[in-house]
Amino acid sequence: MRSTNSKLRKTNIKLAALTFLLFTSNLMACKSSMEEDLAPADDVSSEAVVSANELGDEQALAGSFHLKDYTFKTVFDFPIGAAVVKERLEEPLYDKTLRKDFSRLSSESNFKFKSLHPEEDKYTFEKADAIVEYAKRNNMVVHGHTLVWSHDGTQPKWLLNHKGGAAEFDRLLKSHIQTVLKHFKGKVSSWDVVNEAIADNGEFKNSIWYRKLGREYFFKAFKYAHEADPNIKLFYNDYGQEFGGKKMRTIMALIEEAKQRGIPVHGMGFQLHTVLRITVSKITTNLALAASKGLLIHISEFDVSVKKNKPKTFILDDLLAREQGEKIKAIVKGYLQTVPKKQQFGITTWGVSDNDSYFNKAYPNRDHDYPLLFDKKYKAKRAYRGFIEAGLGR
């Protein structure tokens, strides 16, 4: 009898424990669906909750946080930017994502020579103006990209076919820069004056500007830009100099020479179209080198490609998404720790979502990549979370 009673008691205790478990797990399910319901309807970028057990050990110790409580605007002291394409600004998710997180706009193409100056006697400012208007309406600043690009493939035909020697091209360079800067005076506060002038071997790239004006075009461009608008910040922008070597040495020497000649170069853009296997300490060494000369430092075209060795149809899985998030976090942390606050000009991603990354646009049949912070439906990826975590110092 005793043993039957004790068996019954044990069964009752087990049942009570089971009921309690079921009850609490129901409550939890209810809570998490409530939290999802409570997320603002227009909050296109928040993942509901980042819980400790979703994170690695280190972050778990730091506790949980709600990603939706933060945006780039609230986390960072400097602007986080995105390169946009005028036509997409009216797409609802693109627009919402931009407005929620971004406070600087660059443009993938709309401020380039070919777009603004398609014929010798014709300037077309409409698309770039629309970006400036959009930025103004939404309290964003605009970074102009780019006045001079040392790449013939991106020039209008008329420029490449133009007759004349150094004096004529000097005139063209000056009039393009000064017409554009006059047009955007008071509206665009910083510019990439020269883009991608130097090759990996430290030599000037062969371009129409170099063939006509030699290395002087570099100095002339900054001089003409400063004359046109002494209030804007002038940048040299390039890729690959984050690895140092001859390319970085030449760029630093050119900027030093400009300084000696009284020609201002205020900052350096490190594009950082980068990949997962990148060594962050290499990047920070070269960010530090540029910063040691007092330059403003812009990570100007940031994205982290994950497609290497993948078939063109591959889908970003959770593991790779995490890896990308960690890499982005490490790079943003590196920037914050290496560049003195006053020289932190900002970080700009090259596009908004994986849906509009130039990787997928430029090579639609060859590559399939997921290099940005938002997925193709504009939902924040782990990449976004890594970025925010870096800003929060987690």
Ligand code: 9MR
């Ligand atoms: O992303 C840009 C793409 O849409 C344009 O077709 C291309 C040519 O104008 O330029 C791309 O942007 C480049 C930027 O201007 C300079 N750094 C490399 C970028 C990617 O190629």
